[in-house]
Amino acid sequence: MKFALSCSTFLIKIEKMLQVKVIREEQKRILNGLRKRNWSAKQLKVIEDILLLDDRRRSNQTELDNILAENNRLSKQIGQLMGQGKKAEAEDLKLLVAAQKEKVKSLEEQQRSIELDLENLLYTVPNIPHKSVPRGKTPEDNQLAKDWKKPFPSLPDDALAHWDLAKKYQLFDFELGVKLTGAGFPVYRGKGARLQRALVQFFLDEAVKAGFEEINPPLLVNEDTARGTGQLPDKEAQMYTCERDGLFLIPTAEVPVTNIYRDEIVALKDLPIKMTAYTPCFRREAGAWGAHVRGLNRVHQFEKIEIVQIVHPDQSYKTLQAMVRHVSGLLHKLELPYRILRLCGGDMGFASALTFDFEVFSAAQKRWLEVSSVSNFETFQTNRMKLRFRDENGKVELAHTLNGSALALARIVAALLENNQTAEGIRIPKALHKYTGFKMID
RNA sequence: GGAGGAAUGGGUGAGUGGCUGAAACCACCGGUUUGCUAAACCGACGUACGGGUAUAACCUGUACCGCGGGUUCGAAUCCCGCUUCCUCCGCCA
Numbered sequence: 039m040k041f042a043l044s045c046s047t048f049l050i051k052i053e054k055m056l057q058v059k060v061i062r063e064e065q066k067r068i069l070n071g072l073r074k075r076n077w078s079a080k081q082l083k084v085i086e087d088i089l090l091l092d093d094r095r096r097s098n099q100t101e102l103d104n105i106l107a108e109n110n111r112l113s114k115q116i117g118q119l120m121g122q123g124k125k126a127e128a129e130d131l132k133l134l135v136a137a138q139k140e141k142v143k144s145l146e147e148q149q150r151s152i153e154l155d156l157e158n159l160l161y162t163v164p165n166i167p168h169k170s171v172p173r174g175k176t177p178e179d180n181q182l183a184k185d186w187k188k189p190f191p192s193l194p195d196d197a198l199a200h201w202d203l204a205k206k207y208q209l210f211d212f213e214l215g216v217k218l219t220g221a222g223f224p225v226y227r228g229k230g231a232r233l234q235r236a237l238v239q240f241f242l243d244e245a246v247k248a249g250f251e252e253i254n255p256p257l258l259v260n261e262d263t264a265r266g267t268g269q270l271p272d273k274e275a276q277m278y279t280c281e282r283d284g285l286f287l288i289p290t291a292e293v294p295v296t297n298i299y300r301d302e303i304v305a306l307k308d309l310p311i312k313m314t315a316y317t318p319c320f321r322r323e324a325g326a327w328g329a330h331v332r333g334l335n336r337v338h339q340f341e342k343i344e345i346v347q348i349v350h351p352d353q354s355y356k357t358l359q360a361m362v363r364h365v366s367g368l369l370h371k372l373e374l375p376y377r378i379l380r381l382c383g384g385d386m387g388f389a390s391a392l393t394f395d396f397e398v399f400s401a402a403q404k405r406w407l408e409v410s411s412v413s414n415f416e417t418f419q420t421n422r423m424k425l426r427f428r429d430e431n432g433k434v435e436l437a438h439t440l441n442g443s444a445l446a447l448a449r450i451v452a453a454l455l456e457n458n459q460t461a462e463g464i465r466i467p468k469a470l471h472k473y474t475g476f477k478m479i480d
Numbered sequence: 481g482g483a484g485g486a487a488u489g490g491g492u493g494a495g496u497g498g499c500u501g502a503a504a505c506c507a508c509c510g511g512u513u514u515g516c517u518a519a520a521c522c523g524a525c526g527u528a529c530g531g532g533u534a535u536a537a538c539c540u541g542u543a544c545c546g547c548g549g550g551u552u553c554g555a556a557u558c559c560c561g562c563u564u565c566c567u568c569c570g571c572c573a
Binding site: 059063095096097099100102103104106107109110112113114115116117118120121128129131132133134135136139303305424431432433434 | 490498499508509525526527528529530531535536537541542543552553554
């Protein structure tokens with residue numbers, strides 16, 4: 039078997055630099071936004087560097103274009119002279135053009151390296167937080183957007199955490215996962231496996247009912263795709279890689295699904311584009327493991343149903359609210375206590391402009407578990423992947439993208455098991471009965 | 481894995497060295513005609529990056545005919561490498 043070596047590994051595509059225009063025109067807003075992300079004055083210097091580099095890029099471009107224009111003009115003339123049989127005159131002009139060749143070559147090389155440097159700098163700039171994003175550095179600074187007002191499920195003192203319930207009812211097995219793969223790859227079995235499948239079905243059906251097209255994407259993606267949604271170059275360490283093939287296991291369906299429209303100019307009438315996908319998700323989650331990430335709280339492989347929208351910029355914040363409502367509805371139907379957080383500048387992801395996190399209360403652990411993250415990326419992703427649309431005036435414009443988990447399974451399972459445990463067994467919420475085929479785990 | 485063929489604008493497809501950013505047709509858009517629809521006719525119809533005091537449609541330069549490189553004064557057109565797709569054979573869920 040021959041292994042395909044990805045040559046794009048070495049060649050970063052030099053393309054449109056729209057982001058620079060925005061930085062130039064709205065420098066103040068950009069700088070303030072980065073400060074909200076707690077950038078130091080030293081870090082902010084990047085913006086200056088970018089603008090300087092862009093100046094160089096533009097003057098270089100002008101110089102190069104002028105020479106090329108002159109050469110084109112002369113070449114045309116040579117053609118005409120040849121046609122008229124004026125060979126000697128043509129030869130003279132040939133020398134003239136040939137003399138410029140070295141200059142063109144070096145200008146082109148310069149331009150390439152400037153663009154490469156510029157691109158690399160641009161890749162280090164995260165998305166600018168929306169006005170409503172609160173200041174802050176840590177998760178403690180996140181704002182409570184919606185609290186849980188009703189009482190939590192009351193459990194007896196000897197209530198079990200989900201990992202103990204899993205043992206008691208034979209729902210999933212971590213040690214077995216270690217044997218097959220390694221830590222963080224649980225094996226689900228029996229009613230544990232069926233509960234997961236039921237949840238997948240339920241979430242997909244709900245998304246389709248809400249108008250999302252069901253997509254079944256590849257679980258491995260190439261580099262361009264990973265870059266499009268912002269996994270590269272920032273979150274490289276987060277993904278599992280297949281180096282021989284230059285491919286990455288997806289950390290979320292967002293990656294392949296959003297990239298479906300990479301390098302496209304969609305018609306206004308096609309917006310909004312609503313897609314949903316169920317996929318396993320793979321995350322390396324390099325970092326500390328301990329009591330707080332026990333059981334299903336954090337695993338390397340989990341199932342998730344993602345919803346993605348590509349929308350007109352005017353609509354994206356309305357859409358964000360609609361997606362928040364959709365996720366709320368799911369948790370409601372699952373009868374899980376939840377709250378919504380508006381993430382602060384320090385806790386928000388690199389690519390996001392505004393993010394709402396959903397947390398469910400897992401009653402035996404007495405902990406809030408993040409089960410969904412709904413974000414508006416505005417033009418951050420579409421700029422990278424050149425996803426545009428033609429607006430009312432026929433002008434080409436970057437669309438906005440959004441996505442959210444609806445929902446992530448492992449932690450939902452954890453909360454469902456813990457919150458619904460009774461002396462007789464674990465009660466399955468009504469909404470799932472037709473999917474599980476059973477009402478109790480006992 | 482072996483052998484052959486192909487890659488052009490939203491689609492079909494012409495184009496084998498200069499007058500081709502690219503014919504023609506279809507689709508889309510604007511208009512005329514029409515009681516409405518259809519048809520017919522007319523017109524416009526790529527993207528990106530620069531420049532012109534130009535962050536609404538103006539003028540202008542450059543680049544782009546799968547990707548990268550080469551030959552040439554000049555390349556969609558010639559040469560080399562790569563990728564992808566199709567056909568046939570083999571293998572296989």
